[in-house]
Amino acid sequence: MTEFLSNAPLGRCCTFLTGGRADKLAFCYKTEELIAAASEGALVLGRGSNILVGDLGYRGFVAVNRTGDKLFGPDHCECDSGLLISALAREYARQGRTGLEWAYGLPGSIGGAVMGNAGAFGGCIADVAEKLYVYVDGKMRIMTAEECGFGYRSSNIRGTVVRVKLRAPEGDPAEINAACERNFTLRRQSQPIGASAGCVFKAADGVPAGQLIEQAGLKGLVCGGAEISPKHANFIVNRGGALSGDVLQLMNTAAAAVYDKFGVKLEREIKLYGDFC
Ligand SMILES: Cc1cc2nc3c(=O)[nH]c(=O)nc-3n(C[C@H](O)[C@H](O)[C@H](O)COP(=O)(O)OP(=O)(O)OC[C@H]3O[C@@H](n4cnc5c(N)ncnc54)[C@H](O)[C@@H]3O)c2cc1C
Secondary structure (H helix, E strand, O other): OOOEEEEEEOHHHOOOOOOOEEEEEEEEOOHHHHHHHHHOOOEEEOOOOOEEEOOOOEEEEEEEEOOOOEEEOOOEEEEEOOOEHHHHHHHHHHHOEOOOHHHOOOOOEHHHHHHOOOEEOOEEHHHOEEEEEEEEOOEEEEEEOHHHOOEOOEOOOOOEEEEEEEEOOEOOHHHHHHHHHHHHHHHHHHOOOOEOOOEOEOOEOOEOHHHHHHHOOOOOOEEOOEEEOOOOOOEEEEOOOOOHHHHHHHHHHHHHHHHHHHOOOOOEOOEEEOOOO
């Protein structure tokens, strides 16, 4: 049975490790619990690796999706939306299935990945998504990938993604494992260690936002406990004790500096929830 928490801290539910409290919080381990929470109008989160929650918290119900069943068929995999995508990518590699090599080491859930069409190293979830089971307007709807309107780090999905069917064809195990290793190494080499939510801004007309922020001279800029990473300028890292307000201020400073210098309006990749000071 779902356990509900009142006035619960959200910092431990997101990878920035910042933010205030939710009026009501539940961890959903079963599909029925997730659907029940969604039908109560909960804000559904996966691993919280693409969000920033305001320091004054979230006035409402937050459901953290921890569902995680998966079932492989001959050329596909059907899985719960709460499953960690990097765990699934590992399982693909173990079974010699191809299609998720790019996701090896990515910290989000399958649900979060399809909502924002997560991707890296030339791949994205839209490449393998076949069918989605989405709870919306009080009923379960089956959506084809075409109906999801996948774009660059975007989709037009409304409601709660409950279960996903992904293509999982067999490939060359040696090639798959090599690609996973290569991608994991590239992540380690290019991304900072520490609490963050990955890339803060989307690329602007194909130009990496990190390149623009770096050229604006903002690498290493600190606000409170947050810092624009000296390693990757599109990452803001919580160096310890950061407030969401510190992160937001750095985001605003970076966007303003890039606009002033290059006339480019950066679009945020991470989503903001709750009340900020
Ligand atoms: C170190 C690091 C590296 C990263 N690298 C990449 C990368 O290479 N490529 C990339 O694309 N992203 C990257 N990210 C960002 C993030 O991991 C992805 O966007 C991920 O797919 C988000 O999944 P999540 O479960 O954490 O979503 P959350 O942050 O929990 O949620 C994101 C949004 O999706 C919604 N949502 C989540 N689950 C559901 C659901 N089941 N139904 C409906 N809505 C839902 C939430 O309400 C919210 O609006 C990185 C993040 C970190 C911290």
